[in-house]
Amino acid sequence: MAALPVGLTAACKRRRTPATGPGIVEQRTRDNGRTFTAHQWDAVDAACSRLIPSDDGEPGAHEARAVNYIDAQLALPDFAGLRKMFEAGLMQMDRLCNGRSFASASTTEQDAVLRRMERGVALGRRRSSARFFRVLLTFSVEGFLCDPVYGGNHGKAGWRFIGFEPRPPRPRRPYRSSTA
Amino acid sequence: MRQMRHGSPVGPDLGQKVDAVVLGSGAGGGPVALALACAGYRVVVLEKGPAYDQRDFVNDEVGQCRRDFYVPYVSDDPHVRVDDGGRPRRTNDGWTACCVGGGTVHMAGFAFRLHPEDLKLGTLLGPIQGSTLQDWPIGWEELLPYYERVEIELGVSGDAQKNPFETHRRPLPLPSLPVNGIARLVEQACTSLGLHAYPTARMILSRAWQGRARCQLSHFCASYGCEVGAKSSVLAAILPKAVATGMCQIRPLCTAHTVELNRQGRAVAVRYLDRKGNDHRLEAAVVVVACTPVESARLLLRSRVPDESGQLGRNLMYYTLGMGAAVFPRSDPRVAGIDWRQPFVNRSFQDLYFIDGASSARRKGGTGTFLFPHANPIYTAERFATLGHRMVWGRELKDALRHHYREVRELEFEVFSETLPTEESRVTLDPEVKDRWGLEVARFQVRPHPLDADASRQVVQRGLDVLRAMGGKQVRATRVGSRSFYVQAGTCRFGDDPKRSVLDRDCRFHAVPNLFVTDGSFMPTSGGSSNTLTIQANSLRVGDRIVALGRAHGLFRRKGSDR
Numbered sequence: 001m002a003a004l005p006v007g008l009t010a011a012c013k014r015r016r017t018p019a020t021g022p023g024i025v026e027q028r029t030r031d032n033g034r035t036f037t038a039h040q041w042d043a044v045d046a047a048c049s050r051l052i053p054s055d056d057g058e059p060g061a062h063e064a065r066a067v068n069y070i071d072a073q074l075a076l077p078d079f080a081g082l083r084k085m086f087e088a089g090l091m092q093m094d095r096l097c098n099g100r101s102f103a104s105a106s107t108t109e110q111d112a113v114l115r116r117m118e119r120g121v122a123l124g125r126r127r128s129s130a131r132f133f134r135v136l137l138t139f140s141v142e143g144f145l146c147d148p149v150y151g152g153n154h155g156k157a158g159w160r161f162i163g164f165e166p167r168p169p170r171p172r173r174p175y176r177s178s179t180a
Numbered sequence: 181m182r183q184m185r186h187g188s189p190v191g192p193d194l195g196q197k198v199d200a201v202v203l204g205s206g207a208g209g210g211p212v213a214l215a216l217a218c219a220g221y222r223v224v225v226l227e228k229g230p231a232y233d234q235r236d237f238v239n240d241e242v243g244q245c246r247r248d249f250y251v252p253y254v255s256d257d258p259h260v261r262v263d264d265g266g267r268p269r270r271t272n273d274g275w276t277a278c279c280v281g282g283g284t285v286h287m288a289g290f291a292f293r294l295h296p297e298d299l300k301l302g303t304l305l306g307p308i309q310g311s312t313l314q315d316w317p318i319g320w321e322e323l324l325p326y327y328e329r330v331e332i333e334l335g336v337s338g339d340a341q342k343n344p345f346e347t348h349r350r351p352l353p354l355p356s357l358p359v360n361g362i363a364r365l366v367e368q369a370c371t372s373l374g375l376h377a378y379p380t381a382r383m384i385l386s387r388a389w390q391g392r393a394r395c396q397l398s399h400f401c402a403s404y405g406c407e408v409g410a411k412s413s414v415l416a417a418i419l420p421k422a423v424a425t426g427m428c429q430i431r432p433l434c435t436a437h438t439v440e441l442n443r444q445g446r447a448v449a450v451r452y453l454d455r456k457g458n459d460h461r462l463e464a465a466v467v468v469v470a471c472t473p474v475e476s477a478r479l480l481l482r483s484r485v486p487d488e489s490g491q492l493g494r495n496l497m498y499y500t501l502g503m504g505a506a507v508f509p510r511s512d513p514r515v516a517g518i519d520w521r522q523p524f525v526n527r528s529f530q531d532l533y534f535i536d537g538a539s540s541a542r543r544k545g546g547t548g549t550f551l552f553p554h555a556n557p558i559y560t561a562e563r564f565a566t567l568g569h570r571m572v573w574g575r576e577l578k579d580a581l582r583h584h585y586r587e588v589r590e591l592e593f594e595v596f597s598e599t600l601p602t603e604e605s606r607v608t609l610d611p612e613v614k615d616r617w618g619l620e621v622a623r624f625q626v627r628p629h630p631l632d633a634d635a636s637r638q639v640v641q642r643g644l645d646v647l648r649a650m651g652g653k654q655v656r657a658t659r660v661g662s663r664s665f666y667v668q669a670g671t672c673r674f675g676d677d678p679k680r681s682v683l684d685r686d687c688r689f690h691a692v693p694n695l696f697v698t699d700g701s702f703m704p705t706s707g708g709s710s711n712t713l714t715i716q717a718n719s720l721r722v723g724d725r726i727v728a729l730g731r732a733h734g735l736f737r738r739k740g741s742d743r
Contacts, residue, residue, distance in 0.1 A: 050573075050574060051573045051574065051577070052573070052574075052577060052578065053574055053575060053578065055575055055578060058578075060578070078247065078248075078253065081255070111574065114573075118571055133571070134566055134571070137565055137566055137571060137573055138562065138565075138566055141558055141561045141562055141565055141566075142242060142246070142558055144561070145241075145557040145558045145561060146241065146242045146558065147239075147240050147241070147242065149240075150242055158557070159557065161578075161581070162557060162560075162561075162581055162585040163585055163586070164557050164585075166239060167239050167398050167399065167400065168239070169237075169238045169239065169407050170238060170239055170240070171238045171239075171240035171243060172238075174242070174243065175240060175242065175243025175244070175247055175249060177247060177248050177253070178186065178230065
């Protein structure tokens with residue numbers, strides 16, 4: 001007869017979270033993204049850098065490698081529905097840069113483009129960029145402050161910025177939905 | 181591997197013919213299963229969600245708070261909510277938690293009792309136009325012993341005798357949890373305003389209890405399962421005892437979809453899908469439904485259970501939530517010496533549980549509880565970035581985070597206030613939308629009574645007064661009269677009149693002698709605090725009633741059964 005485990009066994013066997021290991025999201029670069037092309041990788045990285053900038057010598061979403069987190073999340077079946085929206089949204093950002101790529105635009109120009117995306121421009125027939133912008137901002141915040149096993153918050157950059165001390169037990173690998 | 185563990189039945193294999201089947205393993209299902217198993221009946225608990233254990237409860241905000249660990253994705257298992265403009269929208273509002281132990285696993289663990297007056301609101305407040313307010317069919321003396329029993333079974337800590345508005349005959353089983361130094365400032369401010377702050381009762385162990393460890397003060401209670409089992413969830417405190425009797429089996433990842441009735445109008449079996457979608461039939465002498473008010477109504481409507489009153493699915497209640505907050509500069513000498521690793525504030529006031537207006541009639545208010553904002557970092561950043569009146573990003577977002585984490589301490593309060601029942605707040609079956617198994621989903625709408633927001637506003641105002649008296653800065657109401665669907669009540673209210681109620685005083689269908697409902701559905705009024713403890717106390721009570729009815733009327737006697 002199995003019993004529901006009660007007691008302290010789980011708490012006593014706490015282990016340190018390893019930096020690498022099975023299931024941990026590895027750090028990739030623009031040239032081997034899981035879902036993003038090199039061009040898309042640069043655009044998302046540039047956008048994250050404006051949403052949570054590196055300022056006053058303190059790290060932002062770029063140092064936390066939020067783009068790696070977003071790339072890995074979009075590869076999950078959970079978010080298959082968002083991939084098309086990202087494609088369309090990133091294309092629209094380039095278009096608003098008058099033909100230049102978003103990543104190569106000046107930061108002033110990038111901010112202006114992001115503000116227009118936030119207010120809402122049409123993405124195809126049914127979508128508005130406002131929803132895309134909101135998802136991008138939410139993902140950037142997650143990528144900045146998630147547990148590093150998810151491939152963001154690299155070197156605990158986000159946690160160090162806010163002075164957050166993670167409490168054990170920490171995850172040994174990212175959560176995977178059992179239904180997706 | 182991992183999924184095998186989450187999907188494996190727990191307890192002895194009892195086959196497909198049992199004495200009782202309980203649908204749902206949370207606050208409503210756990211205690212009744214325990215009572216029946218202890219009385220020697222063979223009980224199977226069917227749970228739609230997985231069986232997590234303490235090893236699964238890690239401090240992973242993304243995985244445990246922002247994905248489908250507890251609440252399903254809209255794409256898998258939607259509800260349809262009809263908004264105030266009449267438009268139906270897919271949503272995951274109305275789910276509490278799909279896992280063994282239900283919402284008690286990730287709750288913050290507030291253990292409020294109702295007050296004796298709550299059972300007589302129809303009489304006390306008189307008829308209120310637009311509300312279907314009515315008294316409970318049972319009296320306080322029938323409920324009180326079960327509060328006392330369930331508080332011992334669970335392990336509830338606190339000092340409710342300090343609350344002049346509540347009547348405890350004896351102390352709670354466990355003393356209050358240690359509190360943060362700011363609790364003293366809350367008490368002083370309340371006293372100066374004539375309010376009575378008292379140590380909130382919690383389903384959290386302040387000392388070791390019944391083989392379980394005490395709280396480790398980890399700061400992560402709400403939204404998380406407890407990794408040491410110190411939170412008195414049904415998973416940690418109730419189900420292990422039921423399984424230990426050898427008379428109870430829990431089957432996770434089993435979705436009940438139909439209660440089968442025979443021609444004589446008795447429930448004879450429950451049909452359910454396993455994790456692979458295979459259909460099974462489980463025969464039982466007694467069927468107990470405890471899937472939360474929204475989901476229980478869905479199952480009972482699908483099963484076409486006879487209901488003379490036409491009230492099945494109606495009078496859905498939820499929690500009318502108010503919130504306020506203030507900040508204290510870290511340099512403020514009154515807060516500078518406080519040890520901020522201490523997570524609990526644990527002070528509530530119930531001075532406005534009833535509101536006596538100078539010119540208006542007596543009305544129901546609610547409970548104010550002081551606490552710290554949730555410590556989750558992503559949620560905290562999101563509060564500034566996307567959850568305010570406008571999006572905040574760039575330098576402005578980082579400055580907001582610097583301010584929050586480096587310059588101030590923030591204190592909040594929550595107000596749970598009465599939701600008056602209305603007939604048009606109801607659950608039906610959606611005519612189009614299906615879940616991932618192809619079953620009709622629940623469609624619900626809420627039509628709040630105008631007095632709800634007014635009561636919320638009055639209690640929030642008093643909370644803000646306290647924060648001001650404490651010398652807080654940026655004192656502000658962040659929510660007034662908003663709706664929270666984690667805590668639900670109504671849809672199968674109980675009563676003595678079969679024309680006005682769905683269940684009788686034993687929470688049994690008026691027309692089906694062996695079908696019971698033990699989640700929050702039975703409640704004719706919602707109370708002015710969260711109802712988790714009340715659901716559990718009533719679930720134990722109904723368990724005892726089923727045993728008594730079984731003895732008196734042969735409820736468990738079936739053809740070919742030796743009982």
